[in-house]
Amino acid sequence: MNDQIKEEIRQYILTEFLPGEKPSNLRDDTALRTSGIIDSVGLLRMIDYIEERYKIQVEAHEAGVENFDRIEDIAAFIQRKSATGA
Amino acid sequence: MPEPLFPVANLCGYLEASAERFPDRVAVVDPDGSSVTYRELNDGADRIAGFLAARGVQPGDRVGLVQPKSVSGVCAIFGILKARAAYVPVDSTAPAARIRSILENCQVRAVFASARCAEIAARIETVVVTGAPAGPASENLPQGAVAWPKVLEHSPLAADPASRRAGDLAYILYTSGSTGVPKGVTLSHTNALSFVEWCSSVFHPNQHDRFSSHAPFHFDLSILDIYLSIKHGSTLYLISEELGKNPAGMAAFIAANRLTVWYSTPSILSLLAEFGDLERFDFSSLRLVLFAGEVFPVKHLRSITRQWPRPEYFNLYGPTETNVCTFARIPLPVPDDRTKPYPIGWACSHCTPLVLDEDQKSVAAGDEGLLYIAGPSVFMGYWARPEETAAAFLERDGRRWYNTGDVVRQDPSDGFIYVGRRDRMVKRRGYRIELGDIESALYRHQQIREAAVVAIPDADAGVKILAYVTAPEDARPSIVELKIYCGQALPAYMSPDAFIFQDNLPKTSTNKTDYQSLVKKSSTKL
Numbered sequence: 242m243n244d245q246i247k248e249e250i251r252q253y254i255l256t257e258f259l260p261g262e263k264p265s266n267l268r269d270d271t272a273l274r275t276s277g278i279i280d281s282v283g284l285l286r287m288i289d290y291i292e293e294r295y296k297i298q299v300e301a302h303e304a305g306v307e308n309f310d311r312i313e314d315i316a317a318f319i320q321r322k323s324a325t326g327a
Numbered sequence: 328m329p330e331p332l333f334p335v336a337n338l339c340g341y342l343e344a345s346a347e348r349f350p351d352r353v354a355v356v357d358p359d360g361s362s363v364t365y366r367e368l369n370d371g372a373d374r375i376a377g378f379l380a381a382r383g384v385q386p387g388d389r390v391g392l393v394q395p396k397s398v399s400g401v402c403a404i405f406g407i408l409k410a411r412a413a414y415v416p417v418d419s420t421a422p423a424a425r426i427r428s429i430l431e432n433c434q435v436r437a438v439f440a441s442a443r444c445a446e447i448a449a450r451i452e453t454v455v456v457t458g459a460p461a462g463p464a465s466e467n468l469p470q471g472a473v474a475w476p477k478v479l480e481h482s483p484l485a486a487d488p489a490s491r492r493a494g495d496l497a498y499i500l501y502t503s504g505s506t507g508v509p510k511g512v513t514l515s516h517t518n519a520l521s522f523v524e525w526c527s528s529v530f531h532p533n534q535h536d537r538f539s540s541h542a543p544f545h546f547d548l549s550i551l552d553i554y555l556s557i558k559h560g561s562t563l564y565l566i567s568e569e570l571g572k573n574p575a576g577m578a579a580f581i582a583a584n585r586l587t588v589w590y591s592t593p594s595i596l597s598l599l600a601e602f603g604d605l606e607r608f609d610f611s612s613l614r615l616v617l618f619a620g621e622v623f624p625v626k627h628l629r630s631i632t633r634q635w636p637r638p639e640y641f642n643l644y645g646p647t648e649t650n651v652c653t654f655a656r657i658p659l660p661v662p663d664d665r666t667k668p669y670p671i672g673w674a675c676s677h678c679t680p681l682v683l684d685e686d687q688k689s690v691a692a693g694d695e696g697l698l699y700i701a702g703p704s705v706f707m708g709y710w711a712r713p714e715e716t717a718a719a720f721l722e723r724d725g726r727r728w729y730n731t732g733d734v735v736r737q738d739p740s741d742g743f744i745y746v747g748r749r750d751r752m753v754k755r756r757g758y759r760i761e762l763g764d765i766e767s768a769l770y771r772h773q774q775i776r777e778a779a780v781v782a783i784p785d786a787d788a789g790v791k792i793l794a795y796v797t798a799p800e801d802a803r804p805s806i807v808e809l810k811i812y813c814g815q816a817l818p819a820y821m822s823p824d825a826f827i828f829q830d831n832l833p834k835t836s837t838n839k840t841d842y843q844s845l846v847k848k849s850s851t852k853l
Contacts, residue, residue, distance in 0.1 A: 277814020
């Protein structure tokens with residue numbers, strides 16, 4: 242489950258923010274927000290996608306780098322949220 | 328040209344008149360929710376002027392302002408102006424080197440800075456630290472720095488209206504320069520007054536209006552926010568940088584404070600339309616929505632005007648050098664099938680437009696040409712750059728015409744239509760970007776051999792920036808690497824949206840980079 246989410250998020254980020262990049266260059270622990278790969282507008286778009294795809298609600302206080310800086314954190318966050326049925 | 332006549336001697340006059348008429352009305356609301364009345368704001372500004380004068384700040388001196396937006400910042404602005412000095416607002420989130428280069432370029436005598444930025448400005452004679460420094464107060468101040476409360480204890484400078492000259496320098500706004508070094512656009516009180524008076528005649532604000540202040544003070548949108556609001560005794564709501572990027576939070580803020588006038592770049596309105604969840608709130612107080620700084624993608628304009636059907640919408644156009652010089656009211660509703668951006672409209676009454684071809688000859692009605700502007704809002708010049716200043720102007724019929732560099736065409740019913748630019752400047756999120764600056768940054772990357780950056784129009788983002796690069800086959804950086812590199816080397820708004828590796832860049836017959844063919848190639852790619 243977690244691996245599938247990671248791959249989906251990786252695919253989304255590659256298409257939206259890194260067109261042309263090899264999937265292997267975007268690792269689970271590549272910094273996304275703090276490195277400038279995804280800016281504040283990009284984050285809003287990604288959250289929109291995640292809310293729709295995984296039927297979860299991301300609250301403003303959850304949208305920080307603790308959950309959204311790395312693919313592995315994003316996937317773990319999605320799994321936690323899905324599990325609580327939020 | 329005779330000097331235009333204004334109801335006040337300079338920008339300070341707006342605050343003083345409102346402090347007379349509405350001493351107890353709220354003038355400015357801080358992002359933290361605290362506020363000051365007109366009397367308090369004027370009194371604070373008098374004390375700051377007294378402090379600066381005691382510190383040896385002379386008329387004509389420059390004073391920096393490097394801090395997040397706050398009531399103290401507005402107070403400092405008026406204090407600086409009352410001391411007959413000019414303020415230089417600088418992005419407090421910019422890299423330290425950029426902040427330092429601006430403060431050094433115009434040789435500020437004093438600076439008002441947040442605790443973080445005070446360190447950067449430490450070499451300047453007078454440093455005032457605004458906002459609470461972390462930890463026990465005065466211990467954390469850089470050596471020689473003065474804490475904000477101390478400044479407010481100073482005795483006020485007695486106003487001497489007779490000494491005020493509308494032609495004095497009021498502020499300097501730094502914009503991206505073609506060589507990668509920011510250039511300072513110098514503006515006088517007359518420049519701002521003529522623009523604010525025009526705004527009054529078109530937008531009719533009054534003391535019951537509640538203005539947004541979304542743009543940072545180093546953006547020229549802030550001139551309308553601050554001075555139009557203060558002139559009319561309205562209340563100005565400062566929006567912090569953080570809130571300003573959070574559409575759902577901004578929507579709640581606009582509704583909760585019942586803002587009546589909103590002014591921002593189209594990017595921000597697009598964000599509100601797309602992510603603001605606007606249906607949750609009541610926006611019935613909003614009467615006026617103004618936007619400027621870039622082309623508004625029609626798709627998002629349609630969306631925001633549907634969600635906010637009540638206010639009037641105006642497209643304001645103009646470079647920092649002239650402030651707003653043309654404007655167009657957007658007729659609602661925006662038709663379903665419209666994709667063509669709206670015109671920039673008609674010249675403001677204080678501006679005279681002229682459309683000329685490359686040889687500075689008039690073009691036939693309806694033909695494309697470069698837009699020149701003359702009038703009292705046209706800037707004084709670029710700070711310490713006489714050659715670039717001279718190059719920006721055309722002298723004709725005894726007037727100075729500023730060449731905006733923007734190509735327009737005049738339509739008999741719509742006024743001016745923005746066509747584009749012949750140079751390599753683009754605007755994104757209201758920021759000017761010289762594509763050559765992005766190339767220079769890419770050339771500094773060790774593995775990059777060649778770089779060519781192009782911008783193409785985009786229905787969603789307004790503009791997309793693509794970087795074509797070449798690198799040795801065996802040492803190609805990954806796109807992730809290039810993105811991260813640009814994140815460090817450039818401000819976020821300048822980072823390319825995509826990188827495309829090429830074996831060679833296409834060349835013209837004279838062996839220059841063939842940008843035309845790259846643009847053509849890019850347009851089919853997206």
